[in-house]
Amino acid sequence: xxxxxxxxxxxxxxxxxxxxxxxxxxxxxxxxxxxxxxxxxxxxxxxxxxxxxxxxxxxxxxxxxxxxxxxxxxxxxxxxxxxxxxxxxxxxxxxxxxxxxxxxxxxxxxxxxxxxxxxxxxxxxxxxxxxxxxxxxxxxxxxxxxxxxxxxxxxxxxxxxxxxxxxxxxxxxxxxxxxxxxxxxxxxxxxxxxxxxxxxxxxxxxxxxxxxxxxxxxxxxxxxxxxxxxxxxxxxxxxxxxxxxxxxxxxxxxxxxxxxxxxxxxxxxxxxxxxxxxxxxxxxxxxxxxxxxxxxxxxxxxxxxxxxxxxxxxxxxxxxxxxxxxxxxxxxxxxx
Amino acid sequence: xxxxxxxxxxxxxxxxxxxxxxxxxxxxxxxxxxxxxxxxxxxxxxxxxxxxxxxxxxxxxxxxxxxxxxxxxxxxxxxxxxxxxxxxxxxxxxxxxxxxxxxxxxxxxxxxxxxxxxxxxxxxxxxxxxxxxxxxxxxxxxxxxxxxxxxxxxxxxxxxxxxxxxxxxxxxxxxxxxxxxxxxxxxxxxxxxxxxxxxxxxxxxxxxxxxxxxxxxxxxxxxxxxxxxxxxxxxxxxxxxxxxxxxxxxxxxxxxxxxxxxxxxxxxxxxxxxxxxxxxxxxxxxxxxxxxx
Ligand SMILES: Nc1ncnc2c1ncn2[C@@H]1O[C@H](COP(=O)(O)OP(=O)(O)OP(=O)(O)O)[C@@H](O)[C@H]1O
Ligand SMILES: [Mg+2]
Numbered sequence: 001x002x003x004x005x006x007x008x009x010x011x012x013x014x015x016x017x018x019x020x021x022x023x024x025x026x027x028x029x030x031x032x033x034x035x036x037x038x039x040x041x042x043x044x045x046x047x048x049x050x051x052x053x054x055x056x057x058x059x060x061x062x063x064x065x066x067x068x069x070x071x072x073x074x075x076x077x078x079x080x081x082x083x084x085x086x087x088x089x090x091x092x093x094x095x096x097x098x099x100x101x102x103x104x105x106x107x108x109x110x111x112x113x114x115x116x117x118x119x120x121x122x123x124x125x126x127x128x129x130x131x132x133x134x135x136x137x138x139x140x141x142x143x144x145x146x147x148x149x150x151x152x153x154x155x156x157x158x159x160x161x162x163x164x165x166x167x168x169x170x171x172x173x174x175x176x177x178x179x180x181x182x183x184x185x186x187x188x189x190x191x192x193x194x195x196x197x198x199x200x201x202x203x204x205x206x207x208x209x210x211x212x213x214x215x216x217x218x219x220x221x222x223x224x225x226x227x228x229x230x231x232x233x234x235x236x237x238x239x240x241x242x243x244x245x246x247x248x249x250x251x252x253x254x255x256x257x258x259x260x261x262x263x264x265x266x267x268x269x270x271x272x273x274x275x276x277x278x279x280x281x282x283x284x285x286x287x288x289x290x291x292x293x294x295x296x297x298x299x300x301x302x303x304x305x306x307x308x309x310x311x312x313x314x315x316x317x318x319x320x321x322x323x324x325x326x327x328x329x330x331x332x333x334x335x336x
Numbered sequence: 337x338x339x340x341x342x343x344x345x346x347x348x349x350x351x352x353x354x355x356x357x358x359x360x361x362x363x364x365x366x367x368x369x370x371x372x373x374x375x376x377x378x379x380x381x382x383x384x385x386x387x388x389x390x391x392x393x394x395x396x397x398x399x400x401x402x403x404x405x406x407x408x409x410x411x412x413x414x415x416x417x418x419x420x421x422x423x424x425x426x427x428x429x430x431x432x433x434x435x436x437x438x439x440x441x442x443x444x445x446x447x448x449x450x451x452x453x454x455x456x457x458x459x460x461x462x463x464x465x466x467x468x469x470x471x472x473x474x475x476x477x478x479x480x481x482x483x484x485x486x487x488x489x490x491x492x493x494x495x496x497x498x499x500x501x502x503x504x505x506x507x508x509x510x511x512x513x514x515x516x517x518x519x520x521x522x523x524x525x526x527x528x529x530x531x532x533x534x535x536x537x538x539x540x541x542x543x544x545x546x547x548x549x550x551x552x553x554x555x556x557x558x559x560x561x562x563x564x565x566x567x568x569x570x571x572x573x574x575x576x577x578x579x580x581x582x583x584x585x586x587x588x589x590x591x592x593x594x595x596x597x598x599x600x601x602x603x604x605x606x607x608x609x610x611x612x613x614x615x616x617x618x619x620x621x622x623x624x625x626x627x628x629x
Contacts, residue, residue, distance in 0.1 A: 126395070233437040234436065236431075239391070240390045240429045241450065242424015242451065244417070256441050
């Protein structure tokens with residue numbers, strides 16, 4: 001099987017990438033101005049106090065020394081202690097990660113669902129006057145970045161017509177039986193659909209804001225490749241067998257047309273996850289992104305490092321999964 | 337002639353944009369169990385006729401007049417969904433290019449059996465057995481393995497056999513073969529031709545055979561229609577046609593067919609009077625306009 005060395009190679013490059021990210025982020029946050037210790041001490045603290053704490057956190061050593069200490073700890077699974085929250089970075093980060101993952105996945109599902117609908121509807125309407133309506137919808141969706149959609153959604157559905165929650169992850173009044181931080185996943189497993197619904201109605205606005213631009217990109221690219229595929233002989237042949245236009249599009253054309261879109265979704269999904277940083281802030285959603293902003297404001301170096309490494313890890317994993325599903329969906333690659 | 341199974345009456349197909357007709361009042365009849373050859377030069381509209389019957393005309397064109405009767409039912413007046421199912425259940429297409437006519441991401445098996453199961457409501461087992469039976473009939477070695485293969489694992493000649501098996505599997509009353517051998521290697525062309533003729537005779541299927549090879553027509557067809565610039569200019573029985581072609585264009589066509597055992601024969605151009613006759617009609621509206629001016 002040729003898949004095994006491929007995976008091994010990918011894991012190796014993943015490790016190298018992560019190391020590179022670690023070096024860069026480590027250096028950058030120590031070069032930019034702003035002293036984390038000064039920020040955590042009350043205004044009256046003396047220089048001596050600052051010196052003492054600097055030494056405690058190891059900030060008095062050279063950057064190279066600091067890096068070597070940190071990286072050897074990381075290899076042993078110790079990401080240090082957050083300066084502002086005074087807890088192990090690993091615990092903090094892992095506690096927030098599920099919220100961000102759930103939000104990103106819901107956003108991705110929304111984006112794919114809307115994008116597919118746009119592409120398939122557009123393909124059905126191809127050649128008619130209404131096709132341009134789909135193109136226009138795509139164009140509008142693409143004209144604003146996710147955080148501006150977020151503001152628009154907050155204004156429309158939070159302020160003007162308060163239909164959806166625009167703040168937090170779950171209603172504070174609810175009793176939470178959860179043992180993990182994967183609230184949505186767990187509530188579905190426990191069949192507590194009331195909680196699932198509450199979680200989803202909190203996620204809907206932020207997820208939609210992240211989904212809209214991605215949905216438009218998916219819709220545009222997929223419609224293009226679907227339209228090209230619809231001219232191919234096997235699609236025509238399937239039509240002569242008595243199948244409906246929907247069936248022909250979805251079963252014959254889609255599996256062959258979707259490959260380029262799939263790669264694109266992979267790349268864009270990492271951008272979408274990156275978008276959680278601002279989106280979570282705007283919707284006061286208790287996730288990793290929101291924590292990242294606090295960490296930067298507080299110059300919480302260990303926490304920033306931990307969050308960045310985790311984001312980098314997620315990005316490379318997503319890319320790996322996309323590449324593998326690409327091979328699975330394309331029989332010619334699979335047998336190569 | 338027996339009562340025709342397929343009967344096209346005054347079919348006109350035009351470009352949506354310019355209203356320019358691509359088929360001009362085409363009529364043809366095909367009796368049940370017979371083979372009708374459809375010949376004509378490239379661009380004459382042969383494929384367009386097949387597409388009109390199967391309901392797969394390109395988006396840029398539309399049917400502006402005419403009727404298509406299949407087994408005493410008029411297709412064009414049927415509601416779209418009903419027509420689709422009716423066509424799927426009673427006709428099949430043998431396409432020109434076997435390399436592009438199978439879906440590359442699906443296994444061969446379901447591509448043969450799907451019509452039986454989804455459109456004709458056969459049981460899965462029965463459809464599977466039928467597909468294997470047909471693959472045997474078209475002399476595919478190891479049909480079970482082929483059913484599990486993807487198209488790219490099969491050679492072009494084999495794929496055309498598979499498409500032929502797939503076309504005959506549902507016992508269609510009418511098969512449209514649109515130049516089924518032109519994309520193939522010369523060495524396999526003959527085998528595929530024999531195969532189609534053989535299956536047609538055995539299953540008593542009506543066959544509309546599109547080609548520009550008169551040699552092929554003389555071997556497989558009982559009747560033939562000659563198409564030129566979207567018009568049927570001659571419809572004859574095969575014997576009459578080769579003995580005594582009525583239309584000057586047909587004579588030119590016959591003369592242009594290379595006789596391999598006669599090196600002295602050379603290509604004959606389309607006779608001037610034919611071009612003049614057809615063009616007179618095509619350009620008539622414009623000529624009238626120019627007279628007005
Ligand atoms: N998709 C299309 N849109 C517009 N016009 C088309 C389209 N396909 C074919 N035509 C036109 O219709 C006419 C008939 O084409 P058709 O494909 O039926 O010819 P044919 O007799 O099958 O030729 P060939 O032997 O090359 O297959 C041609 O003039 C062609 O330019
Ligand atoms: Mg053709």
